[in-house]
Amino acid sequence: MNKIEIRNDALLFRHSYASALWPNTRNSLEKQLAQIVLPRLIGARVVAGYHPMRDEISPYPILDALGEGQTAVLPWFGDRDEQMMFRQAPATESGPWNVLQPGADAPALAPDVVLVPLVAADRLGTRIGHGKGHYDRALSHLREGNPALVTIGLAWEPQIRKEPLEPDPWDVPLDAIATPAEWIQCK
DSSP states (O other), X not given: OOHHHHHHHHHHXXXXXXXXXXXXXXXXXHHHHHHHHGGGGTTOSEEEOOOOOTTOOOOHHHHXXXXXXXXXXXXXXXXXXXXXXXXXXXXXXXXXXXXXEOOTTSOBOOOSEEEEEOSEEETTSOEEOSSSOHHHHHHHHHHHHOTTXXXXXXXXXXXXXXXXXXXXXXXXXXXXXXXXXXXXXXO
């Protein structure tokens, strides 16, 4: 299968999986994810999350539990063609894709850690997103300014593929992936 076919299949599968979860089960799984990720964020000052869309696993249990001296930021877009940047949470207004984002007056901050949504990923850190390239461009730019930037993909367990995905030259590999059941160190 090509990348478009893998993405389409993975989106359908993610929707089926997430919509089959009872709300209490989903909340429990997202709290389990936070328990796996939070110990790995000690020392991070600025942690980027995202406002979940469609059937993405929510990073909010992680962001809501950040410690003293840690700041949560979320993606922000001025318009659809603008490069993604990160502004201090909370998400208070609708962005160009009708996804909640911080206000334009929220401070713009460069994260130490980016929690990255995904459609599918392999255990080597190759990620398939929604296909617009926003995260790959933003992560590449952030790594230029901070080579120590840590990227952690967040996923439901079934989104992790056993077989390797073929990365495109512009794909930025993830350092790690977390699911409610495991931590996968990719680098």
